[in-house]
Amino acid sequence: MPGRVLWLTEHYPPSKGGMAESCDRIVRGLRAAGTEVDVAHLTRRARPWKVEREHGGRLLTAPLQDDPEHALRRLLTTIEAERLSYDHVVAFGGTYAMLAGPVLAGLQRAPLITLLRGNDIDTGVFSLRRRGVLADALRASARVCVVARSHAPLVSVIAPRTPVTWVPNxxxxxxxxxxxxERERARAWRAANVEPGRRTLGIIGQLKNKKGVGFLLDALDASGRTDAFHLLLVGEVEEPVLERPGSRTAPACSFLPFLERYELPAVYASCDLVALPSFYDGMPNVALEAAALGVPLLASDAGGLADVADDQIGFVFAAGDSHGCRAAIDRAARASDEELGKLGAAGEERIRRDFTPAAETAGYLAVLAETAGIGTPGAGAASTGTARV
Structure with missing residues (x-):
């Protein structure tokens, strides 16, 4: 078992959002399993520089602010001043974590593990600004971990000899x-807001065109099933997403602002289905959270959604397939309450069985054990390890 891990991330509490939640969950799991993890939080907020003890490791707060180059160099100075040594360096996605990872791993003579989330690879491979950093990190890595099996080919295009391991959220x-x-609050909300006979379709999180929200609204309009649903949109809404100049019928909608995670169970309880019509994605926490609470999914097969959802737990269509999306909407509208209940129960069982924190932690512990002693960045490029996705 590695003695100490340096964990580089731009997403860690008190930062908010799904990335920070995932990072915190993974770090807590590794620490609980006996791995000492020092987290270098490359925060974008104005916070003081400091090094403090946490249970199972240290927290090095390194504010990027308007001079990230200075912040990363000062982080190196802090590591040297504290006389910290590491057996692994982990870059938890994000441009600056991946920028610093190869350098710090090389200086520590430790293997670099790069953990990719959705946008790191989905849009990073096409980004003039980020692709160079991404490529350097992937080629310097002893192992790359992805949350979606479909991301492995994208990694291999850039770093064909770097082993890839799938570790889901x-x-x-x-x-x-x-x-x-919370169930009572949900019932009261539905009674006050949803017309009898309509099913509540939740769209939760990033309400942007890249998440397919506009695509879903177009498909809903074209399906002729607008009157079957009441949309509950939760999060920050981009106005152009909701502008449907050619639409025939405006859907019934309710809007809620961005909510903290602990506020969401009552929202999920208000929904008959949760929609994730992404064009591309990682493994959204919303998909796991909704399914774990017995809410069927209306989802594309983008990214990690294909690893979670199928017709056994919801209504699935090929990402970007407008005809398939309309057909999935129609199937959802025609499904009986009993059928939805069975789908929800199957989803709940799947998450409880296959997407547990214990399995996630075991996946990362295995990666650390398998890469122990590989050495400096570049070793991964010469490894004969095979992809594990």
Whole structure:
């Protein structure tokens, strides 16, 4: 078991959002398993520089602010001043974590592990600004971990000899539950806002065109099933997403602002289905959270959604396929309450069985064990390890 890991990330509490939640969950799992993890939080907020103890490691707060080059160099100075040594360096996605990873791993003579989230690879491979950093990190890595099996070919295009391992996100179903008071709040909200006979279709998170929200609204309009649903949109809404100049019928909608995770169970309880019509994606926490609470998914097969959802737990269509999306909407509209209940129960069982924090932690522990002692960046490019996705 590695003695100490340096974990580079731009997403860590008190930062908010799914990336920070995932990072915190993974770090806590590794620490609980006995791995000492020092987190270097490359925060974009104005916070003081400091090094402090946490349970299972240190937290090095390194504010990037308007001079990220200075911040990364000062981080190196801090590591040297504290006389810290590491057996692994992990870059948890993000441009600056991947920029610093190869350098710090080389100086530590430690293997670099790069953990890619959705946009790191989906748009990074096409980004003039980020592709060079991405390529350097992937080629310098002893192992690349992805949350979607479909990301492995994209990694191999840039770093064909770097081994890739799929480690999916997880949900702790023991604590992620809907309380009776939350179900009552959901029933009250539906009674006050949703017309009888309509099903509530939740769209939660990033309400942007890249997430396929406009695409879903177009498909809903074209399907002729607008009157079957009440849309509940939760998050920051981009106005152009909702502008449908050629639409025949405006859907019934309710809007809620961005909510903290602990506020979401009552929202999920308000939904008959949750929609994730992404053109491309990682493994959205929303998909796991909704399925874990027994809510069927209306989802594309983009990225990690294909690893979670199928017709056993919802209504799935090929990403970007407008005809397939319309057909999935029609199937969802025609499904009986009993059929939705069976789909929800199957989803709940799947998440409880296959997407557990224990399995996620075990996946990363295996990667650390398999790469121990590989050495400096570049070793991964010469490795004969095989892809594990």
């Amino acid at each position: 997880s949900v702790d179903t023991g604590s992620w539950q809907i309380l009776p008071s």
